[in-house]
Amino acid sequence: MNNSxxxxxxxxxxxxxxxxxxxxxxAACISSYFGQFTCAFTKKAGDAxxxxxxxxxxxxxxxxxxxGDGTISEVTNGIINSGANTELxxxxxxxxxxxxxxxxxxxxxxxxxxxxxxGKSELIDVGQATFLNTKLKEESRxxxxxxxxxxxxxxxxxSESSNKTFGGTLAYAYATxxxxxxxxxxxxxxxxxxxxPQRWTIASVIIGNGRYFGGGMKIAPKASLTDGLLDVxxxxxxxxxxxxxxxxxxxxxxxLDLPYVATTRVKKIIAKPIxxxxxxxxxxxxxxxxxxPATFELKAKKLMVRCPKQTE
Numbered sequence: 418m419n420n421s422x423x424x425x426x427x428x429x430x431x432x433x434x435x436x437x438x439x440x441x442x443x444a445a446c447i448s449s450y451f452g453q454f455t456c457a458f459t460k461k462a463g464d465a466x467x468x469x470x471x472x473x474x475x476x477x478x479x480x481x482x483x484x485g486d487g488t489i490s491e492v493t494n495g496i497i498n499s500g501a502n503t504e505l506x507x508x509x510x511x512x513x514x515x516x517x518x519x520x521x522x523x524x525x526x527x528x529x530x531x532x533x534x535x536g537k538s539e540l541i542d543v544g545q546a547t548f549l550n551t552k553l554k555e556e557s558r559x560x561x562x563x564x565x566x567x568x569x570x571x572x573x574x575x576s577e578s579s580n581k582t583f584g585g586t587l588a589y590a591y592a593t594x595x596x597x598x599x600x601x602x603x604x605x606x607x608x609x610x611x612x613x614p615q616r617w618t619i620a621s622v623i624i625g626n627g628r629y630f631g632g633g634m635k636i637a638p639k640a641s642l643t644d645g646l647l648d649v650x651x652x653x654x655x656x657x658x659x660x661x662x663x664x665x666x667x668x669x670x671x672x673l674d675l676p677y678v679a680t681t682r683v684k685k686i687i688a689k690p691i692x693x694x695x696x697x698x699x700x701x702x703x704x705x706x707x708x709x710p711a712t713f714e715l716k717a718k719k720l721m722v723r724c725p726k727q728t729e
Contacts, residue, residue, distance in 0.1 A: 485511015
């Protein structure tokens with residue numbers, strides 16, 4: 418095994434299967450910029466994390482995630498869990514592609530490959546969440562982009578089973594509409610850093626390391642990957658009509674000054690439902706993860722990433 422070559426971890430099921438179908442052409446494009454490389458294909462959820470962890474532990478210096486935000490998140494967790502000094506690269510080819518926007522990666526695959534080949538290394542922050550997983554067992558996991566709970570968790574759970582033929586943005590928008598019409602806002606406690614817990618009735622709480630989620634929503638427009646803080650956006654309880662009529666603000670990033678939105682920046686935040694029997698669903702990096710209670714912590718300068726230019 419030549420650990421000096423880049424390893425590309427490919428999720429052939431990403432982009433509704435388009436990644437697998439178009440892989441020969443994608444591989445030729447990558448080769449034209451990187452020369453020789455090795456690749457590994459995932460077959461099921463969790464494979465990218467395991468492949469990345471094993472490769473990093475064996476000394477692989479550069480691992481590239483080729484797929485959507487879920488694949489990027491898995492590779493991130495694999496690299497960090499290995500404890501190795503391995504660099505992450507990203508070739509976005511998924512139905513959503515939110516995190517690459519915060520890295521200023523071009524949308525077109527060929528342009529992203531060129532930007533990656535000519536890019537530079539930078540240490541970025543990641544978040545770490547400890548929560549109850551789908552088996553109601555405590556689990557700890559890193560997120561590179563965004564974690565959210567409340568409507569955000571419900572929407573992702575619904576969108577995971579939806580048809581993404583027309584892309585992640587439309588699938589997420591449809592899931593948001595369906596969730597909005599049926600969602601009951603829970604009461605929760607939020608404890609930010611060392612401050613006293615506060616009681617909220619929330620539609621959704623978003624914890625951003627990156628700026629985008631939900632297939633293009635600019636949910637944390639002021640978030641930075643290198644500032645040592647997580648951006649917290651609390652969307653308070655409001656009517657269904659108000660949610661739908663103001664949804665466009667989430668895509669343009671103009672929602673922070675709305676009266677039903679509260680924001681802060683933290684290194685750590687603890688969230689739990691006031692009624693322990695209330696189910697408040699949680700998602701991370703666009704993947705359904707479990708439920709509250711949960712603790713979210715910022716891990717500064719935790720991951721080396723190949724960036725096309727200086728991140729904001």
